[in-house]
Amino acid sequence: MGLTEADLLILNLEEVKEPIPLSLSIPVREIWVAGGPVEKKAPQVLKDFRGTLRNVKSARLTMGNLKALTNGSSFLLSEGERAVYFSGRKGLSLPSFPEHTLWVAGNRKNSMGIPAEEIRRVRGEAIIYGGSRLASSWEDVDLFEAEQYPAANVYEKGMQAASFRREWKLEGHDL
Structure with a gap:
């Protein structure tokens, strides 16, 4: 069975030095990203992503x-x-x-x-x-x-x- 959709993905990219091949296999409503720009550190996550993306620092x-x-x-x-x-x-x-x-x-x-x-x-x-x-x-x-x-x-x-x-x-x- 498994998950078919998610409201939230929290992504901490602090330790990522080179782009990682992380992709979404289910729809996600919001992604909260810490530790750097997802566009550079995990660009595949954004492929076909249609939700809200928040790059967060202190919030x-x-x-x-x-x-x-x-x-x-x-x-x-x-x-x-x-x-x-x-x-x-x-x-x-x-x-x-x-x-x-x-x-x-x-x-x-x-x-x-x-x-x-x-x-x-x-x-x-x-x-x-x-x-x-x-x-x-x-x-x-x-x-x-x-x-x-x-x-x-x-x-x-x-x-x-x-x-x-x-x-x-x-x-x-x-x-």
Whole structure:
């Protein structure tokens, strides 16, 4: 069955140096792009695209009940009491995050990983870590778990799924 259309595609191109062969196989209503011009970094995405394209830096965006905050690197998407935080090269410097936050975290280039202070501030109910294969990535996941936040490393466990039923849970993850 699968997806047949999407309301939103968030595309972070911060780490893209050469054009990538990314194309859309389903219709998308809006694309929010961070980290550079999609026309140069992922031009195939625009082939046959008829929706709204937003190159975002620092912004507050909405789509129906979905609220988004971005610094042009990381995105916090929230709807009611639940949120998903996609952290990019530069994390959001909010004083706190929603109580029910799923954190899709990545390794920070040119740094020694994610600071413990940020982990405590975000307080992710569940964390999907898509960093790198470097030692600092494994240390980040260990730090998440030492702080009692369930985390899964995609390099260790492959693709991950999370669900929200009163709280975020990683599917098939035991802590």
